[in-house]
Amino acid sequence: MTSQPATRERQRDADRTRAEILEVAQHEFARHGYAGARVDEIAALMRTTKRMIYYYFGSKEQLYIAVLEKAYAEVREVERTLDVEHLAPVEAIRTLAELTFDHHDAHREFIKLVAIENIHQAEHIRKSEALGNLGTPVLDLIERILDAGTASGDFVTEADAIDVHMMISAFCFFRVANQHTFGALFGRDMTAPEHRDRQRGMVGEMIVGYLRGGGARS
Amino acid sequence: MTSQPATRERQRDADRTRAEILEVAQHEFARHGYAGARVDEIAALMRTTKRMIYYYFGSKEQLYIAVLEKAYAEVREVERTLDVEHLAPVEAIRTLAELTFDHHDAHREFIKLVAIENIHQAEHIRKSEALGNLGTPVLDLIERILDAGTASGDFVTEADAIDVHMMISAFCFFRVANQHTFGALFGRDMTAPEHRDRQRGMVGEMIVGYLRGGGARS
DNA sequence: TAAGTAACGTACTAGTCCGTACATTAACTG
DNA sequence: CAGTTAATGTACGGACTAGTACGTTACTTA
Incomplete structure (x- = not known):
């Protein structure tokens, strides 16, 4: 119930977000293949949103390439x-x-x-x-x-x-x-x-x- | 330009249709994976329609299983x-x-x-x-x-x-x-x-x- | 040859999914 | 501390796609 210390609440960290996207994406792509993987599903499994995927990687394909x-x-x-x-x-x-x-x-x-x-x-x-x-x-x-x-x-x-x-x-x-x-x-x-x-x-x-x-x- | 003999025009042949669907589907699935394969694309590559795929196989998944x-x-x-x-x-x-x-x-x-x-x-x-x-x-x-x-x-x-x-x-x-x-x-x-x-x-x-x-x- | 059925075609729908417009907030910098 | 930019969130659109409702035609059989 009590919130985290103020500095840890919704702290911004580009590297961390990028890394987390890559990690979750690797799971998703490995599990369902390229076409079967869902960008929305990757987003749902993170503590950030789909918007960030496109902010950092541009497209589903570029994300997949980055994972590779x-x-x-x-x-x-x-x-x-x-x-x-x-x-x-x-x-x-x-x-x-x-x-x-x-x-x-x-x-x-x-x-x-x-x-x-x-x-x-x-x-x-x-x-x-x-x-x-x-x-x-x-x-x-x-x-x-x-x-x-x-x-x-x-x-x-x-x-x-x-x-x-x-x-x-x-x-x-x-x-x-x-x-x-x-x-x-x-x-x-x-x-x-x-x-x-x-x-x-x-x-x-x-x-x-x-x-x-x-x-x-x- | 001239049409085929009347008997060959749009002849019905369940076995042949079924076989053709399977053959084309095998190409499509092998090329694009299960999720990446398109039922419409399979239909487009045949001389029959998508309706037939569902008539004979019921669903994309059952078609894929039949191919396997x-x-x-x-x-x-x-x-x-x-x-x-x-x-x-x-x-x-x-x-x-x-x-x-x-x-x-x-x-x-x-x-x-x-x-x-x-x-x-x-x-x-x-x-x-x-x-x-x-x-x-x-x-x-x-x-x-x-x-x-x-x-x-x-x-x-x-x-x-x-x-x-x-x-x-x-x-x-x-x-x-x-x-x-x-x-x-x-x-x-x-x-x-x-x-x-x-x-x-x-x-x-x-x-x-x-x-x-x-x-x-x- | 009439009736019934198996085979086939067309047009559409409901839902999914990638991608984005727009708004907002945190951090940095001078 | 004011201004700027990097990072993030929300809500939505447009295209695609599996599947179907409905209608039609060829073939069989009595």
Whole structure:
């Protein structure tokens, strides 16, 4: 009943408002897709109004792009802090795979946003100046691990860094992104701890098995 | 300018109309997602009217479910005709992986529908009587191949059929489903023939390398 | 061939949703 | 402290969109 101290009543804070809009918008877009997301619903879930969305972001589409940019920026930040190069090549790539697994497991909304963006043929990413053709730090890291592994003789398969990145990402992405159809069809909840732990081991074994050449023909 | 023979002018054909609606609807849903798809647009792309969509399917949602059911039915039909059990276990699983690859490569719209359905937490699949908890024929096939491989000593890794299915599907699904964001970020068109052919080989080597135990720790 | 029904077309409605015009208030600045 | 600007709130409009009421035409069958 008693009101807050006068200074905290309806205090103005552009950064905070902007940040809150982005956060709520990320939830809404991830939950309902771009077309399914409702600007009014985003507004309703905030302590401010729809007017502010347009004040700070201009349109639903620009808000969505801003959400994408923020989400990708966070991922890049994580990738930049990866530190596996002190390990031997085999352990390095296995650890990278497992950390990628953990990261995907922990960032479901980012994965949904990427899936949504792909449904729209990445048209919004292409519209974003911040996101176009930027690549990602892991690629260099993978490149170096592959070189080291080839030099040491641990890796037999000649592999391309982008391919390896895709192989790891595919596994980690799929089990989160497709958990619902998979669950509905096979009755297995892939997010359950026992499956998660086993699958975490699988990524590593898969990628190392591939690079060691265990699957080579004849 | 001259009109068709009288018998062909505005002939009635319930099956044909129904089928055409489903086909056009699949395009529209795959292209724009569930919420983004427009019933009016589907109608505009047909030689009949919106009224027919409601006449045959009742609602946008039921139409979408019907599209899903048809798409899944086609996939099951392909899976049912798979014939790799005359091969030795290693070649059998490799061939299965490569055929899965080809199938995903050839059925982009199905993949998009699955991605869309996952964004909506598979709520429509769960509503469908035809799709709930049906599993899929490949699982039994994989099961038998794994058993044969373990018995023959070709496979060392103890693997679960669903996990193996996921590993293969993840790779095949991802490179199609995420081609747009991947392309935008890395500037690589994964659907280009040279990449496709190399990646087709990768699935096989990956899965065989994993099952042979080439990635086992220490 | 007459009657009945399945298939199809037109025109409209009720509601939703993005975006904005206009008013207001808090904070800063000289 | 007066003036200015940045930040916020309210109320509304115009376009779009799923769904329907109502009417019509082709085909079947007795």
